[in-house]
Amino acid sequence: MNPAHETAHDPAHETAGGAAGTTADAFHRVYGTHADGVWAAPGRVNLIGEHTDYNDGFALPMALPQATRVAARRRGDGRLRLHSDRFDAGVVELEVAALAPGAVPGWARYPAGVVWALAEAGHPVGGGADLHVDSTVPTGAGLSSSAALECAVAVAFDELYGLGLTRPELARTAQRAENAFAGVPCGIMDQMASLCCTEGAALFLDSRTLGHHRVPFDLAGHGLRLLVIDTRVQHDLADGAYAGLRAGCERAAALLGLTALRDLPAEELPAALTALPAELAPLVRHVVTENARVTEAVDRLSAGNPAALGPLLTAGHASLRDDYRVSCPETDLAVDTAVAAGALGARMTGGGFGGSVIALTPEDRADRVAAAVTAAFAAAGYGPPALLTATPSAGAGRLAG
Numbered sequence: 001m002n003p004a005h006e007t008a009h010d011p012a013h014e015t016a017g018g019a020a021g022t023t024a025d026a027f028h029r030v031y032g033t034h035a036d037g038v039w040a041a042p043g044r045v046n047l048i049g050e051h052t053d054y055n056d057g058f059a060l061p062m063a064l065p066q067a068t069r070v071a072a073r074r075r076g077d078g079r080l081r082l083h084s085d086r087f088d089a090g091v092v093e094l095e096v097a098a099l100a101p102g103a104v105p106g107w108a109r110y111p112a113g114v115v116w117a118l119a120e121a122g123h124p125v126g127g128g129a130d131l132h133v134d135s136t137v138p139t140g141a142g143l144s145s146s147a148a149l150e151c152a153v154a155v156a157f158d159e160l161y162g163l164g165l166t167r168p169e170l171a172r173t174a175q176r177a178e179n180a181f182a183g184v185p186c187g188i189m190d191q192m193a194s195l196c197c198t199e200g201a202a203l204f205l206d207s208r209t210l211g212h213h214r215v216p217f218d219l220a221g222h223g224l225r226l227l228v229i230d231t232r233v234q235h236d237l238a239d240g241a242y243a244g245l246r247a248g249c250e251r252a253a254a255l256l257g258l259t260a261l262r263d264l265p266a267e268e269l270p271a272a273l274t275a276l277p278a279e280l281a282p283l284v285r286h287v288v289t290e291n292a293r294v295t296e297a298v299d300r301l302s303a304g305n306p307a308a309l310g311p312l313l314t315a316g317h318a319s320l321r322d323d324y325r326v327s328c329p330e331t332d333l334a335v336d337t338a339v340a341a342g343a344l345g346a347r348m349t350g351g352g353f354g355g356s357v358i359a360l361t362p363e364d365r366a367d368r369v370a371a372a373v374t375a376a377f378a379a380a381g382y383g384p385p386a387l388l389t390a391t392p393s394a395g396a397g398r399l400a401g
């Protein structure tokens with residue numbers, strides 16, 4: 001085993017009661033009273049379908065075993081108290097009625113944003129709650145730690161207040177929290193993945209309708225491993241680059257007379273590319289070919305051939321690198337090295353500008369691939385990447401209590 005391969009704290013290997021118990025105990029230590037329950041929501045990797053969600057397109061994410069847990073107790077006096085082991089030692093004290101975009105700084109804006117979005121939509125959550133949060137999802141790694149936090153809070157409030165919202169409704173609420181309250185212009189994929197994924201499967205997502213279904217993804221049964229290589233290059237979706245790409249896609253769709261780029265059929269792509277300004281054409285080429293790669297990936301998985309995903313992953317990376325231009329030297333090096341060392345395919349996952357790479361490898365080559373990437377990073381003068389193994393895990397839900 002490669003010594004650089006972290007044995008991540010893996011909630012899938014704990015009993016649900018064990019993981020929930022730790023979070024519930026911490027809640028008790030912080031607030032001096034028992035939680036009403038413990039809820040969890042996972043991080044994700046996206047197998048294919050990147051920068052398609054805000055173009056009404058397709059994606060194929062899967063949930064990670066790494067998850068965010070929220071122990072919560074309903075209050076009745078309108079106060080919202082938030083505590084996290086991860087970010088700081090203190091309890092953040094807020095009033096539900098006073099929540100407003102821009103008013104809450106730091107990590108607390110994600111859980112507070114969910115409560116704000118629920119209240120704003122007319123749901124009766126005004127009584128507030130006490131929350132304690134812990135998480136095994138790495139932050140800043142492009143693995144959707146913020147969506148995991150939002151979605152854990154969303155499912156907790158849904159049950160605490162008996163709201164009865166559907167998963168897509170909860171996903172829209174979490175996205176609204178991130179867009180309007182936290183100021184990050186993300187699409188819907190991360191929240192849908194965290195809320196709707198199922199164990200042993202990827203999730204096909206139609207971002208226009210939020211229609212989704214499970215696509216079995218049996219890695220172990222096919223002698224495969226999905227490595228996650230966190231380059232440890234921090235990305236920041238709020239820095240304007242992501243918003244700029246979104247705006248470019250929307251402008252291209254408008255110029256083509258379409259509601260969204262999802263509506264451009266592949267056979268009309270060549271004509272569209274010649275009609276568009278030079279800076280927009282590569283964006284459109286990426287979105288249209290990426291949607292086709294998602295459909296093809298679903299076909300290959302449905303035919304029981306997960307190894308055949310490999311070339312689609314590598315082609316998707318080339319498109320993100322050359323057309324969409326959201327890769328960076330570290331992600332390119334991780335992809336090229338993984339493939340040269342025997343991975344079936346590899347690509348950056350998530351928004352880009354750093355973050356993580358996924359590499360699909362035969363189990364018996366996985367350690368060699370991991371060691372090769374670690375060595376290549378050292379030779380290039382980069383800090384060591386963090387390595388995880390991704391197994392398709394369950395979406396958000398109540399753990400216990």
Ligand code: GLA
Nearest residue numbers: 050051186187188189350351
């Ligand atoms: C980030 C966003 C998602 C999606 C991806 C790119 O993860 O949060 O909505 O746009 O980037 O596919």
